[in-house]
Amino acid sequence: MKKILFPLVALSLGLSAPAFAQRGDATPTTLIAKPGEKTVGDADGAFTSLFKFNEPTGEAMYKRVCAGCHMPDAKGAKAAGMYPALAANKNLATAGYPLYIVLHGKNGMPPVGKMMTDQQAADVVNYVRSNFGNKYKDKVTAADAKATR
Ligand code: HEC
Numbered sequence: 001m002k003k004i005l006f007p008l009v010a011l012s013l014g015l016s017a018p019a020f021a022q023r024g025d026a027t028p029t030t031l032i033a034k035p036g037e038k039t040v041g042d043a044d045g046a047f048t049s050l051f052k053f054n055e056p057t058g059e060a061m062y063k064r065v066c067a068g069c070h071m072p073d074a075k076g077a078k079a080a081g082m083y084p085a086l087a088a089n090k091n092l093a094t095a096g097y098p099l100y101i102v103l104h105g106k107n108g109m110p111p112v113g114k115m116m117t118d119q120q121a122a123d124v125v126n127y128v129r130s131n132f133g134n135k136y137k138d139k140v141t142a143a144d145a146k147a148t149r
Contacts, residue, residue: 051115058127061120065112066128074132081108088133095140099125099148118142118149 033051055061063072069083070076076085092098102121105111113121119142129136 052117053115053120055120058120058123058125059131061116061124062127062131066124069109074128083108086128086132086134092129092134092136095125095129095136095138096144096148098128099140099144103145103148113145113149118145121145 037051037054053061053064055064062074066074066086070086071083074085074087076087077083086092086098099113099121101109102116102125103111103113116124122140122142122145125145126139128134129139
């Protein structure tokens with residue numbers, strides 16, 4: 001009995017545990033569609049197709065999408081994963097850097113910008129770069145977002 005059980009347990013742990021941990025980490029509740037919003041019905045597909053956020057301002061988008069990981073005060077979090085602070089963050093000095101990350105993701109950060117219009121992606125980047133102790137005056141535009149996709 002032991003001989004049969006061990007490989008089965010090892011196999012199921014090996015295959016399902018990391019996938020589950022990753023999915024749990026990268027899917028905050030803020031990214032789940034609200035009633036009436038279009039989805040394709042599965043979490044992975046949501047990053048590539050029909051689902052689009054309809055938040056009208058950078059601030060609303062920050063609260064809906066980014067705050068779940070980077071926290072409402074943008075100071076980041078050290079929980080199961082590490083979410084860097086966006087508050088007073090010198091890495092935001094070059095506008096193209098946060099714009100690129102929003103559109104393409106990075107490691108534990110999903111490419112949430114794929115579910116935004118060019119204008120929405122630009123707005124949320126401009127919002128983060130001019131709030132939370134960040135005082136960058138230059139702005140990115142919808143055209144910049146389009147070119148960065
Ligand atoms: C699912 C969680 C999650 C969400 C949602 C999320 N992020 Fe992130 N973000 C991360 C993680 C994790 C990193 C660190 C990636 C790395 O460097 O490995 C990160 C990194 C970043 C960085 C780079 C910071 C640096 O100092 O290099 C920026 C900028 C950023 N996120 C902006 C945003 C913005 C703006 C939003 C909302 C539109 C957002 N993130 C949504 C998890 C998230």
